Amino acid sequence: MKSFGAIYMKELRSYFHSATAYVLLVGFLLITGYFFYAGVAQYAMFSLQAMQNPVMMKINLMDYLVTPLLGNMAVIFILVTPLLTMRLLAEERRTGTIELLLSYPVSDGGVVLAKFLAAWTMAAIMLGLSWCHMLILLWISEPHAPAMLVGYLGMLLLCGAFVSLGVFASAVTENQIVAALISFAGLLLLWVLGWSSAVVGEEAGPILESFSLTNRLQDFSRGLLDTADVAYFVLFMGFFLFVSIRVLEAKRWKA
Amino acid sequence: MIQVRELSKRFGATVAVDRLDFSVEKGEILGFLGPNGAGKTTTMRILTGFFPPSSGGAAIAGHDVVTEPMAARSSVGYLPESVPLYVDMRVGEYLRFVAGAKGLEKGRARHEVERVQKAVGISDRRGQLIKQLSKGYRQRVGLAQALLGDPPVLILDEPTIGLDPGQIVEIRSLIKSFAGDKTVVLSSHILPEVAATCSKVVIINRGRLVAQGSPSLLRPGGAAGRGRLRVVAQGPAQLLAELLSKVKGVAACSMEDAAGGEATCGFTLDTAGGSQVQAEVARAVVGSGHDLIELSPVTASLEEVFMQLTTNEPGGEEAAA
Incomplete structure (x- = not known):
């Protein structure tokens, strides 16, 4: 347990040793800040129109501001998590x-898990800082706070799934760029799977769509907590971490 | 302390280690010798649990490296040949990390980090980034991390490679100071190094055990007291050759190509009488009125030792079990 903590802390610190953490945090907050600002401005416009148009009276902050913002963040994380994870095992x-x-005296599993948690923590820090946007909403208006929390929980799980795929990519190659490309391609694929019913038809579509990570986020970002979605994310992480440990073992045996 | 039984490791069709058998007792410093690619590093990696053997087994401090990997790893300090350190970390920070990864308690970790920094002489470098350190200092940091937690067994893969002569002497004397207290396995392909530091020698070639025993195995002729001398003297070559071959204990005398000037000539003598022969030779040359320019024992190269040991000359009485 002591060794696990040491590896976790070392990995987490290493993000802050280089400029990585700072560049990512600033960049992430700038981009989400822009999306937030644009969202708020648009929402203000909608509200004005809604005063004249009774049909639009139903608009609320969650559906028109928070949900799209979380969707945008998910896309940013598709770009960012490969950068967080590419180094983890490839460089070692x-x-x-x-x-x-x-x-x-540390096991392969312990190493993989500690590194995974460190990268996930980094993603969680980014996510946590973006909570400042939510605080502004809570200050200027009365959004439904529990729904926002569920949305953020969904984002956290989504990031965990992204990171676990990244850890796997980092396990299969010694080259960081290749690792980043693999996880980037994998994440993009899992994203576009969400649109597959339009491509493969009515029957196979829903099956493929159920594998899409971003589709799984949709319920969360509307403030809906579904155990099936939670289970999917947990299984997703468990699967990729397990495979990463096996890959690491196999590569080592042939070293 | 270390038992290796019938240890084999295959990578695909290549056999890296082939049914290796040896053991090291507590307090011994074992010189693990072999040319490049003999399987030294592979054996060490199995001992430190990096990969399991294909067949056979090894145990460290009574813990099997395959079935009780954590207990075995807890008893070992390892320094790989390439000294892989996290170069973006500072020395003190790195050692604190290693202490944590080795599972040391916080108070003990701090104490241990101080101790090993002092032991290898890097206390004044603790704040420096590892990537800014010279090769010699990196080697010391590598040794320091191996010493953390005071493991009973140290496995050092070519610990003096790439160091300058002064550093080599320092590291060697540090390793020597472990004798009796720790069990050390030290790989090398430099014979004098092993002869100077080790109390036991295991020689492998192409993954197989060639010989094991005391460091005297490494002298040409091994334990039988035979040796080789190089003599350079001034005088007529023919006369000197005759003179030298008559000295008691000289088995054979061969003349070298005249290298340094007309009057000097060099000879290589095969001797069989222990260290007194050297004195006899000196007396013979000087006594005959010629000038003795050089008289030195010839240390065998690893290749020669292999030749001797593999061609199975008598005298390898301690040879492979």
């Missing part, structure tokens, strides 16, 4: 430090 293998790390 390229520089050979994995050999020394695994001579300490």
